[in-house]
Amino acid sequence: MAIALGSNLGDSAGILSAALVALAKVSGLEVQAQSSFYRTAPVGPPQPDYLNACALLAVTLSPETMLETLLQVEQQFGRVRRERWGPRLLDLDLLFYGDRILTTPTLELPHPRMIDRAFVLVPLAEIVPQWRDPRSQRSIAELLHHLDCSGVQRRSEAPPDPIPDP
Numbered sequence: 001m002a003i004a005l006g007s008n009l010g011d012s013a014g015i016l017s018a019a020l021v022a023l024a025k026v027s028g029l030e031v032q033a034q035s036s037f038y039r040t041a042p043v044g045p046p047q048p049d050y051l052n053a054c055a056l057l058a059v060t061l062s063p064e065t066m067l068e069t070l071l072q073v074e075q076q077f078g079r080v081r082r083e084r085w086g087p088r089l090l091d092l093d094l095l096f097y098g099d100r101i102l103t104t105p106t107l108e109l110p111h112p113r114m115i116d117r118a119f120v121l122v123p124l125a126e127i128v129p130q131w132r133d134p135r136s137q138r139s140i141a142e143l144l145h146h147l148d149c150s151g152v153q154r155r156s157e158a159p160p161d162p163i164p165d166p
């Protein structure tokens with residue numbers, strides 16, 4: 001499964017890195033790959049630029065438990081829910097879970113807005129370029145073809161793949 005990370009308040013690079021460390025400590029969850037960090041123009045109301053990234057996770061947790069885990073890590077980093085699409089210290093979204101298509105009152109998979117967001121698809125293409133949207137069957141490259149990527153700028157190299165514990 002994959003997640004998107006975003007922050008546009010505080011030390012965004014430190015927050016995204018620390019959130020990935022916090023997630024890697026959750027039992028039943030392994031961070032398999034993470035993208036570079038990207039500075040991205042805000043979508044929605046006027047607000048500071050975001051730092052965005054994506055990560056690929058191997059999990060034994062259900063989609064619902066994963067969503068709860070992401071909400072807990074958001075709260076750990078002091079996220080206060082205010083206006084929709086407004087500024088935040090940390091936003092974690094579940095992008096997809098295998099090729100499951102799911103709609104419950106609290107969780108929709110794949111994330112319904114991810115295919116319209118260059119700030120999600122550009123980092124995602126780095127770590128899972130072969131992914132296809134199970135609804136439209138379109139590849140990331142096909143989806144990106146229709147999007148304006150001019151507001152998405154790479155800020156850091158992806159770290160090397162994690163060395164497995166002995």
Ligand SMILES: Nc1ncnc2c1ncn2[C@@H]1O[C@H](COP(=O)(O)OP(=O)(O)OP(=O)(O)O)[C@@H](O)[C@H]1O
Nearest residue numbers: 084085091092093094095106107108109110111113
């Ligand atoms: N795939 C998903 N990933 C994360 N949250 C989801 C997903 N599908 C539904 N939700 C629901 O959306 C709720 C609101 O999420 P959030 O506050 O992060 O929205 P947002 O970041 O303002 O906007 P967006 O969802 O467009 O990124 C969550 O509490 C969760 O129940």
Ligand SMILES: Nc1nc2c(c(=O)[nH]1)N=C(CO)CN2
Nearest residue numbers: 006040041042043050085119
């Ligand atoms: N560039 C960018 N814009 C956004 C982002 C984000 O992560 N990056 N998140 C939002 C709330 O989901 C609203 N707007």
